[in-house]
Amino acid sequence: MNALTITCSAARRPLAVAALSALLLGGCATANNAKDPLEGYNRAMFSFNEQVDKVVVKPAAQAYEFVLPNFVRTGVGNFIGNLEDPWIGINNLLQGKAADALSDLMRFAFNSTFGLLGVIDIATPMGLPKHDEDLGQTLGSWGVGEGAYVVLPFFGPRTVRDSVALPADFMGQNPVRIDHVPTRNSYTALRVTHQRSTFLGAERTVDEATIDKYAYTRDFYLEQRRYKVSDGNVAREYEDFEARLGPALGEEVDMAAEAAVGRLELSGIGSGQIAAAMQTGK
Amino acid sequence: MNFKKLLVLFCFLAAGLMPMAQASAQPAPDVLVREVTNEVLEIVRADRAIQAGDSQRVIALVHAKVLPHFDFRRMTMLAVGRDWRDASAEQQGQLTEAFRTLLVRTYSNALTQYRDQTIDFKPTRFGEADKRVQVRTEVRQSGAQPIGIDYMLEKSDAGWKVFDVIVAGVSLVTNYRGSFTQEIRSGGIDGLIKSLEVKNRSLEAEQKPS
Numbered sequence: 001m002n003a004l005t006i007t008c009s010a011a012r013r014p015l016a017v018a019a020l021s022a023l024l025l026g027g028c029a030t031a032n033n034a035k036d037p038l039e040g041y042n043r044a045m046f047s048f049n050e051q052v053d054k055v056v057v058k059p060a061a062q063a064y065e066f067v068l069p070n071f072v073r074t075g076v077g078n079f080i081g082n083l084e085d086p087w088i089g090i091n092n093l094l095q096g097k098a099a100d101a102l103s104d105l106m107r108f109a110f111n112s113t114f115g116l117l118g119v120i121d122i123a124t125p126m127g128l129p130k131h132d133e134d135l136g137q138t139l140g141s142w143g144v145g146e147g148a149y150v151v152l153p154f155f156g157p158r159t160v161r162d163s164v165a166l167p168a169d170f171m172g173q174n175p176v177r178i179d180h181v182p183t184r185n186s187y188t189a190l191r192v193t194h195q196r197s198t199f200l201g202a203e204r205t206v207d208e209a210t211i212d213k214y215a216y217t218r219d220f221y222l223e224q225r226r227y228k229v230s231d232g233n234v235a236r237e238y239e240d241f242e243a244r245l246g247p248a249l250g251e252e253v254d255m256a257a258e259a260a261v262g263r264l265e266l267s268g269i270g271s272g273q274i275a276a277a278m279q280t281g282k
Numbered sequence: 283m284n285f286k287k288l289l290v291l292f293c294f295l296a297a298g299l300m301p302m303a304q305a306s307a308q309p310a311p312d313v314l315v316r317e318v319t320n321e322v323l324e325i326v327r328a329d330r331a332i333q334a335g336d337s338q339r340v341i342a343l344v345h346a347k348v349l350p351h352f353d354f355r356r357m358t359m360l361a362v363g364r365d366w367r368d369a370s371a372e373q374q375g376q377l378t379e380a381f382r383t384l385l386v387r388t389y390s391n392a393l394t395q396y397r398d399q400t401i402d403f404k405p406t407r408f409g410e411a412d413k414r415v416q417v418r419t420e421v422r423q424s425g426a427q428p429i430g431i432d433y434m435l436e437k438s439d440a441g442w443k444v445f446d447v448i449v450a451g452v453s454l455v456t457n458y459r460g461s462f463t464q465e466i467r468s469g470g471i472d473g474l475i476k477s478l479e480v481k482n483r484s485l486e487a488e489q490k491p492s
Contacts, residue, residue: 132427210461215461220457238446239360241362
């Protein structure tokens with residue numbers, strides 16, 4: 001089954017419809033930032049999501065973290081992660097990384113059986129590391145541009161490319177079809193809660209570290225996606241904004257002062273050495 | 283040439299060479315990162331007050347052990363971007379000071395959340411002549427994918443200095459550039475300085491011991 005048919009069948013699902021309508025709505029927003037043409041809409045959706053998080057998701061995640069001991073949460077994380085491994089493997093295959101794809105499928109095989117339905121991750125110590133792939137990354141590796149940055153309701157930051165891939169990714173990461181609706185909903189709630197709980201620490205840091213959380217989150221998401229698409233092969237450029245103009249006047253004085261202090265220290269060391277050497281020489 | 287003259291000459295020579303000898307005795311970048319990380323985490327592991335979230339204590343620790351190895355002027359310049367050139371020396375100083383306070387406060391607090399993670403130090407390859415080195419580490423915790431934390435260091439006269447930290451592929455320094463540029467567009471460089479100072483004051487107020 002190829003990715004396209006999955007997308008089409010998923011488009012009938014309500015969540016996908018919400019995602020698509022968000023995209024269309026976003027298209028109407030006014031553009032004032034070339035790098036973020038949907039900024040007006042995005043900011044509104046960002047604060048909506050923040051509100052949902054504050055009222056529902058974060059308290060649930062905090063309760064989850066408080067109530068369950070670490071090893072249980074680890075087991076939950078492993079179980080969820082195991083069900084995602086086949087989809088990761090398929091995407092590695094689509095990206096032409098056959099060895100990684102094989103490793104993902106072996107992970108799934110070992111963890112689903114000897115790892116008690118994925119609750120214990122025995123594959124990682126066996127030398128089969130967990131990978132991070134999805135259809136958005138696959139499209140990116142094929143050369144599909146990322147498009148505008150867009151904040152989706154409930155799902156949060158995406159690019160247009162990742163939004164298009166989202167329905168397929170959503171299905172691919174939930175390969176087991178649960179027909180019993182309450183069970184399915186409970187599992188989705190557990191997934192969301194667990195994943196949110198893993199960000200509880202980092203989120204406080206982001207809250208404190210930023211003067212504009214929206215812009216910081218956007219830039220973080222975009223840079224991290226580029227990093228993942230290229231599998232970590234990003235060229236980093238560190239410009240020197242001081243070299244070209246030369247030091248400003250105030251700095252020159254500072255530098256002269258620093259150099260003078262340096263010379264003083266040097267001569268201090270020098271004379272001390274001489275004195276010591278003279279004494280031992282006697 | 284008598285012996286005493288020779289001795290004096292030798293001493294001057296030795297004194298002249300001393301700073302060079304010191305420079306080469308400074309730890310290699312990968313060794314520096316490993317030693318500082320291990321030392322700091324060992325202290326955090328043993329300190330109940332820090333684990334309970336004592337901001338003052340952890341900030342003091344960071345000031346003593348971590349700060350000397352960072353080049354905050356370089357970091358601030360990279361966070362600000364090309365607008366740095368338009369800033370006066372005084373503004374540059376204020377920006378560096380405010381940005382340093384912000385980074386120290388937030389990442390010191392992140393340190394209080396450190397528990398049972400283990401840090402893997404990846405082998406670092408670099409030549410004798412290299413002026414810039416990337417030291418890769420990985421934070422492992424049970425049940426989660428390891429997170430890469432890379433340190434970019436530059437060689438200075440005072441040894442290797444960190445000027446960027448890359449977490450999970452994202453530079454924590456240049457990631458500020460978007461919001462800093464927006465801030466400068468709307469309120470100028472002084473506007474950015476003010477926003478940073480306001481943020482720092484509000485964080486300080488939150489963390490006052492109750």
